[in-house]
Amino acid sequence: MFELQGAKSRSVLISGAGIAGPTLAYWLDRYGFDVTVVERADAIRRGGYPVDVRGSAIDVVERMGVLPQLRSAHIDTRKLTFVDGDGDPIATIDPEAMAGGVTGRHVELPRGELTSLLVGLTRDRKIRTRFNESIDALHDDGAGVDVRFQSGAQQRFDIVIGADGLHSNTRALVFGPEAPFNRYLGFCFNLFSLPNDLGLYHEAVVYAEPGRAAGIYAVGDSDTLLGFLNFCTDEPPFHSSMDVDVQRQRTANMFSHAGWEVPRLVAAMLRADDLYCDTVSQIRMPRWSSGRVALAGDAAHAPSFLSGQGTSLALVGAYVLAGELAAHPDPVAAFESYERIVRPFMEANQALALRTGGSLLMPRTQQDLDARNAALAAMQASGTASPRAEQSGEVHNSLRLPDYTRWPHEGYRT
Numbered sequence: 001m002f003e004l005q006g007a008k009s010r011s012v013l014i015s016g017a018g019i020a021g022p023t024l025a026y027w028l029d030r031y032g033f034d035v036t037v038v039e040r041a042d043a044i045r046r047g048g049y050p051v052d053v054r055g056s057a058i059d060v061v062e063r064m065g066v067l068p069q070l071r072s073a074h075i076d077t078r079k080l081t082f083v084d085g086d087g088d089p090i091a092t093i094d095p096e097a098m099a100g101g102v103t104g105r106h107v108e109l110p111r112g113e114l115t116s117l118l119v120g121l122t123r124d125r126k127i128r129t130r131f132n133e134s135i136d137a138l139h140d141d142g143a144g145v146d147v148r149f150q151s152g153a154q155q156r157f158d159i160v161i162g163a164d165g166l167h168s169n170t171r172a173l174v175f176g177p178e179a180p181f182n183r184y185l186g187f188c189f190n191l192f193s194l195p196n197d198l199g200l201y202h203e204a205v206v207y208a209e210p211g212r213a214a215g216i217y218a219v220g221d222s223d224t225l226l227g228f229l230n231f232c233t234d235e236p237p238f239h240s241s242m243d244v245d246v247q248r249q250r251t252a253n254m255f256s257h258a259g260w261e262v263p264r265l266v267a268a269m270l271r272a273d274d275l276y277c278d279t280v281s282q283i284r285m286p287r288w289s290s291g292r293v294a295l296a297g298d299a300a301h302a303p304s305f306l307s308g309q310g311t312s313l314a315l316v317g318a319y320v321l322a323g324e325l326a327a328h329p330d331p332v333a334a335f336e337s338y339e340r341i342v343r344p345f346m347e348a349n350q351a352l353a354l355r356t357g358g359s360l361l362m363p364r365t366q367q368d369l370d371a372r373n374a375a376l377a378a379m380q381a382s383g384t385a386s387p388r389a390e391q392s393g394e395v396h397n398s399l400r401l402p403d404y405t406r407w408p409h410e411g412y413r414t
């Protein structure tokens with residue numbers, strides 16, 4: 001147990017128990033802070049779509065002592081096949097080749113498993129976690145933050161962190177509506193589960209036509225598959241609120257007369273009770289803090305799933321934010337330092353999604369589709385990562401984490 005000079009039992013409220021929230025809670029508790037976490041959901045859900053922990057984020061989970069558990073939960077996807085309308089393979093590639101340059105520093109596991117692991121770490125500590133709870137209003141008077149919760153409870157904290165995801169409630173309360181910070185990338189996604197009637201295991205199959213893509217992810221040897229139906233649209237069809245049934249019908253219309261297994265996927269999407277749909281967006285903000293309130297994870301810098309880096313960025317950002325709060329008695333100085341250390345890393349990773357993700361998973365035009373197929377054929381023939389994937393690997397690994405257990409630590413520059 002170690003306690004740094006900034007801690008002094010300061011109280012911190014964290015909104016959100018996804019990836020960034022429990023990571024932050026764990027480190028702040030280790031540094032001697034008094035930590036409360038509120039989570040809107042009534043429990044942590046297991047399963048969910050697979051997420052990646054790679055590059056610099058591997059160092060975070062290693063320092064938290066959970067890398068072996070993550071490796072055991074690794075879903076070991078062995079092949080990724082791109083098919084044509086008849087289901088014939090265009091190319092089959094090793095997903096590790098696409099990870100480019102991070103082989104051995106990459107784990108893929110269901111998001112719910114990672115969240116459960118991280119929240120499990122906070123249970124052994126003094127951290128209070130309250131489910132079914134959310135911040136209703138907050139007032140920062142410069143010396144502390146008065147918070148009123150949805151349950152009606154009220155409490156004063158020294159510091160508040162919004163780790164409540166892409167559509168962050170904390171961000172809305174402090175910085176205003178989401179629209180100016182939400183950079184829509186031109187796609188909508190629909191994710192849902194369906195029975196594994198196809199006998200697929202440890203693999204993913206992707207089918208694309210210009211402007212629409214469908215796929216099946218066989219996570220490990222589960223008897224349930226994850227299906228997705230994604231489409232391009234210049235204007236986002238919904239904003240902060242959406243009617244899921246309207247989205248179901250819109251998606252079904254978008255995918256009428258599509259090839260491969262799309263009719264099966266559309267039928268599954270229409271009856272799925274776990275349909276998860278949203279726009280594909282990034283969050284870009286000029287600042288991540290205001291006074292004694294700061295943002296972490298997707299709330300501050302969502303890169304979109306096209307980068308495959310959202311989880312890793314949430315882990316890295318939370319680790320650095322906790323360390324900087326521990327290193328600085330003044331939260332404003334801590335937040336400035338946090339931003340100075342991680343912002344270039346976050347922005348470089350966000351840029352990857354614009355450079356790479358869309359054209360591979362979601363070619364917009366026939367020309368994009370032809371170029372993608374040629375690139376896939378070259379990757380399959382060589383069995384190696386594309387130069388683009390290698391560049392991505394360099395970006396994933398580009399932040400050397402400060403060691404906050406040493407004093408003065410490398411990141412402390414004020």
Ligand SMILES: Cc1cc2nc3c(=O)[nH]c(=O)nc-3n(C[C@H](O)[C@H](O)[C@H](O)COP(=O)(O)OP(=O)(O)OC[C@H]3O[C@@H](n4cnc5c(N)ncnc54)[C@H](O)[C@@H]3O)c2cc1C
Nearest residue numbers: 016018019020040052134164165169297298305308310311
């Ligand atoms: C379809 C899809 C596929 C993805 N695929 C990948 C991938 O392959 N690889 C990858 O690395 N990343 C992927 N991501 C991104 C990844 O899931 C996120 O970037 C990551 O989970 C961000 O962590 P976070 O803690 O910031 O936010 P989240 O994980 O979103 O957690 C936010 C938490 O806050 C809670 N919350 C929300 N509102 C409130 C409120 N008002 N009060 C209290 N709590 C609240 C939520 O319930 C949730 O528990 C994908 C995302 C999506 C949507």
